Amino acid sequence: MVFPGYHRSWAAWIAYCLERQGHRTTLQRWDPPREASLEDSLGDLLLSSGRILLVLNDWFFELGPRPAGEWNDVLRGFVAAHAERFAAVNLTNRPLLPATAVLEPASLWGLSEEAAEERLLGRLALERRRVPKALPGRVRYPDNRCDIWGEVPRRNSRFTGRDDLLNDIHQRLADAEQGAAACTLLGMSGIGKTQLAAEYAHRFSTDYDLVWWVNSDDRNIQRDRLGELAVELGLPIGGEPGERIRAVRDALRRGEPYNNWLLVFDGWDDTEGVSALLPQGSGHVLVTSRNRAWSEHGEVVQVPTFLRSESTAYLMRRAPHITATEANEVAEEFGDVPLPLVQAASWLGESGMDVPEYLRMVREGSLSTVDEPASGEDFPQSSLTSWSILLNRLRGAQPQAIDVLSLCTSFAPGRIPLGLIRAYPRADLPEELRWMATDLPAWTRALDTLVNYSVLTRETRGPVGAEMGPHQESVHMHRLVHDIVSKLTSEDSRTRHRRAVRTLLAEADPGNPADSRTWPRYAELLPHLEPSGALASNQPRVQELLLNCLRYCVRSGEYNSGLDLVRKIREAWSQFMDPLAQPVLDLTTQQSNMLRASGRFRDAYDLDHAALDKLRAAPQPNVLGELVTRSAMAASLRHLGRYREAHDLQREVLAGNERLLGQDEPPTLVARHNLGVGLRLLGRYAEAYELDLETLARRESVLRARHITTLNSGNAVTHGLRLLGRYRDALVRQEPVVRLHVQVLGPQHPQTLEARAQLAMCRRREGSLSQEVGPSMATLLEQLEQLHGREHYRTLAFLTNYGNFLREHGDLSQARDLIDEAEAGYRSLLGPAHPVATGMLSNTGLVMQAAGERAEAMAMFEAALAGLSATLGTEHPWVLGCALNAASARNFNGRIPDAVELSRETLRRAQRTLGPQHPLTLSCQVALAADLRAAREQEEAGKLEEDGLLGLTRTLGAQHPHTISARQRTRPYWDFEAYLG
Incomplete structure (x- = not known):
């Protein structure tokens, strides 16, 4: 069978049909050099045995290319003379050369698979077997597209050559080890990488059940596009990009529902964070890039110039x-x-x-x-x-085509949402461009002209298979074309067109960056802000778009992109805007939020402090601006471990908001919630719990139960219950809180992961079976790492909790690794004197003590006790826990009188701070009893132990692990939960 490489999928299907009927088939890709005689090339085919089936369409006769007259002469002469050896099928409804009639081609155009097979066999005069031969696998009928076909560029009908290169790529992917089948097409701009990848997807589409194209020039668009596959796969996820990506990668890795898949990442030049996006599994990944660093991530094919x-x-x-x-x-x-x-x-x-x-x-x-x-x-x-x-x-x-082309250069290269022009016809377009919104025929002619001249390619945006209207139309402009045309466009035109584009972008702002359903639109708008001149615009509507894009970055976790955008906006605004103008203050707020969220607490504090100094020095007071800035400073202070300063400042912020705005306005509710956070960090658990209950009730009344901040208050109330030792109550409350988080935000949203982490700790403290808690904690740690990275403070907190769990349940080696990693991470992030970094020493001591390193463990416990006492005072619950561990170490190291003294003082402080029935207080009582027994003061020891056991039974239950351990006289301990607020 002879076919052009363009029709590889048809050739494969025809061969499959014939071999099922018991006929041996040999595939011959055919593109004879123009220098060779056409008759000689066809004659070479006759050297084989059997009949020669030509797979024809109009493209077949352009191979070479050769003049139509040459083909007609050979068909009427040489082919007609050997007519019994030649047969043909026709795949097009367009007219073929007149002399093609000698081949009597059977048309397969527009037929069903069954009809096409019937006509194929009829042309070859072959009888259909009653029971076809069983063959491994199945080749899809080329007209039946794979189940999911995601925004692959239209097939280029003029694609030329590259046959050997395409087959090489296919072979490399087929031969790659399962789970690592990734191939990168590497080369300079304009070399044809994208066209090559698109042709591969079309040519080998019958190999795959899923083909998904991901534009990767911009990180936000890349993540959004990859996440959209979750919807096509029917995965039960929410709207947060990271959540969707994790769900997609997991489904592809498992091969559910598709084992044979192809993902194409086009224009992926930034290799940072590749491991969090690159899927693994039984499918294939194709990347186009200019970055040679891809050689570290799989096969690399250097794309050469044309032969x-x-x-x-x-x-x-x-x-x-x-x-x-x-x-x-x-x-x-x-x-x-x-x-x-x-x-x-x-x-x-x-x-x-x-x-x-x-x-x-x-x-x-x-x-x-x-x-x-x-x-x-x-x-x-x-x-x-x-x-x-x-x-x-x-x-x-065609001057209107020039208008469209010039307008495109005011967007970023790559995908350009030109449909915005027709979606928002009331936008303030320059007079010479208004025809674009009102004259659809002229618009279509202009685009057709640019496509015909290969300046632009058409794209669509929307549900797969859905018909697009003109307002949804997108085009793709190569970065080099964009660069060149920009240089050939007059400055006056660029100025007018940029103004029009940023107006359109502002019109397209969904206006609600807190709603995850709007995030794909913000990801689409983000790349075009800078090229359109939006960063330097003095239009309030455009400035609000910029701020909303930053709010989107905060909500969706795109902190690096957001901080880079902040830097550029601030640089532009500083040229014409007062530093104390409200947009600049809002910019500072979003920058501060992103700095804190990414763990840069000192930078956030310095930023807010400088802003507050400017506000206070201003001739006109800005009371609300000061409140917002001081609230951000309080948050930074909490993360920096300056808990008392943060609490005092937060109280002032709450009082100011209540006075200025009232008790039920969202900023006041946020201030009240944050005050609760500060009280918990100060160890004032009962006060924090009562305040959180009040905040939750107000938010449920004002914002309703499913609002994101109401859900956060529910999480805070559970945290308070757990810190108060009411483990069962906390667990009962947190389970519905997590269910609501999943329903509203999705299972992988950052706040949902925090709620799930809270639930895991509730189950652990309540005494649930380790085989239930352990696997869920391991899964949750993996998801937190994928979302935030291994060194983020939220990941470090859960590393700590999981390490403590593993130590408690006998996996000492992994526990040591995790605790050491978390301690080093916190020390690097916060500095060694931070309360959290200091408290981590106690966890390290517990691992050492379990390993029999008693002297080393005591040194860790004593250092933690001294450090936290100095920064938090002697009655903070964290200090009491460290004291419990230090007393234990003194006992184990033979310092019995010192252990008794410390245990007695710790119990008195715990009773004052936490109350006599708190589990930590009862643990201190059991510990003192153990020290007294070691000091041979049996009577007092017995009385304390009996009362302690009774209290633990009454508080936690007779079968709780703490109660059982106390009954067995296993020394109690306290593990430190790293918490930054």
């Missing part, structure tokens, strides 16, 4: 009037680089200009020329001049 035969074949097909010699001269001029060749071929084909005249204009630069593009890549200077020629022609023949 000269490919260059000339492409040129002669697009411009049939030129000769092979002229095509060779043009290919030489442009260095066989595909992108400029495409533009040259489009120009020559559309204009009909003679090649000598075209090359003269290019070489002499007789039209306007431009400098090298900003990318600095090795791009032929001659191609830049050729763009001048094209644009000059369009200015005369």
Whole structure:
């Protein structure tokens, strides 16, 4: 069977059909060199035995290419003379060469699979077997697209050559070890990487049940697009991008519901964070990139320029009037680089200009020329001049196409949501551009012209398979084309068009960045802010768009992108805006939020402190601005471990909000919630719990139960119950809180993960079975790491809790690794004197003590006790816990009188601070009894132990692990829960 590489999928299906009927088939990809005689090339096919089936469409006769007359002569002569050896099928409804009739091709166009197979067998005069032969696997009928086909660019009907390269890519992916089948197409801009990847997806589509295309020029769009696959897979997830991506990667890894999948990441140049996005499993990944660092992540294929035969074949097909010699001269001029060749071929084909005249204009630069593009890549200077020629022609023949093209340069390169123009016709467009919103035929003609000249390619945006309206239309503009056209556009036009684009972007602002359903739109708008000049706009509506994009970055966890955008906005606004203007203050608030969320607490505090100084020095007071800034400072102080300062400042903020706004306004409710956080950090658990209950009730009344901040208050109330030792009550309350988080925010939203971490600790403290708690904690740690990274403070907190759990249940080796990692992480993040870094020493001591390193453990406990006593005071619950552990170490190291003294004092403080029935107080009582027994004071020891056991039974239950341990006279301990608020 003889076929052009373009029809590989049809050839595979035809071979499958014939072999099921018991006929041996050999596939022959055919593209004979133009220099060889066509009769000789066809004659070579006759050297094989059996019949020769030609897979035809109009493309088949353009191979080479060869003049139609040559084909007609050979068909009427040589092929007709050997008609019994040749047969053909036809895959198109377009007319073929007249002489093709000698082959009597059977048309498979538009047929069902069953009808196509029937016609194929009929043309070859083969009888259908009653029971077809069983073959391994199944080849999909090419007209039946795979189950999920996600925004793969339209197939380029003019795709030329690259057959060997495509087969090499296919073989590399097929031969790769399962779980690591990733191949990167590497090369400079304009070399044809995207076209190659798109052709691969189409040509080998029958190998896959799922093909998904991910535009990766921009990180936010990349994450959003990959997350959209979760919806197509029907995964039960929420709207947060990280959550969707994790669900997608897990489904692909498991091969559920599809084992055979292909993901294409187009334009992925930034390799930071690759491991969190790159899927693994039984499928294949194809990446296009300019970054050579991809060699560390799998197979790399260097995409070369066209072969000269490919260059000339492409040129002669697009411009049939030129000769092979002229095509060779043009290919030489442009260095066989595909992108400029495409533009040259489009120009020559559309204009009909003679090649000598075209090359003269290019070489002499007789039209306007431009400098090298900003990318600095090795791009032929001659191609830049050729763009001048094209644009000059369009200015005369189709000026509206120039309007569209110039407008595109005010967006970022890559995907451009041009449909915004028609979606928001009331936007303040310049007079010369208003036709775009009102004249659909002119709009369509302009786009068709640019597509025909290979300047733009059309894309769609929306549900797979859905029909798109003009307002949803997107186009793709290559970065080099964008760069070149920008240089050839007048400054006056750029200024007007940028103003129009940023107005359109502002109109497209969903206005609610807290709603995860709007996040895909914000991800789409984000790349175009800077090119449109939005960063330097003095329009309030555009400035609000910028702030909403930053709020989206905070909510969705895109902190790095957000902080980079903040830097650029601040630089622009500083040129024309007062530092104390409200937009600048709002900018500072969002920057502070992102700095804290990413663990840069000192930077956040310094930023807010500087803003507060400016506000206080201003001639006109801004009371609300000061309250917002001081609230942010209080949050930073809490994270920095300055708990008393944070509490005092937070009280002032709450009082100010109540006075200025009232008790039930959202900022006041936030201030009240944050005061509860500060009280917990100070160890004032009962006060925090009562305040959190009040905040929860107010939020349920004002904002309703499913609001994100109401859910957060529910989490805070549970935390308070657990810290008060009411473990069973905490567990009963937290289970519905987590269910509501999952329903509203999705299981992988950052706040949901915090709620699930709280639930895991409730189950652990309540005494649930370790086989229930352990696996859920391991899974949750993996999800936190994927969301935040291993060194983020929230991940470190759960590393700590999981390490303590493993130590408690006998996995001492892994526990030591996790606790050591968390301690080092906190020390690096917070400094060694921070209360949390100091408290971690107690966890390290517990691991050492369990390993029999008693002297080393005592040193850790004593250091933690001394450090926390100095910073938090002697009655803070964290200090009491450290004292409990230190007394234990003194006992184990033979310092019995010192142990008795410390245990007695710790019990008195615990009774005052936590009350006599708190589990920590009861543990201190049991510990004192153990020390008294070691000191041979049996009577007092017995009485304390009896009362302690009774209290534990009454508080926790007779079968709780703490009660059982006390009954067995196992020394109680306290593990430190790292908590930053």
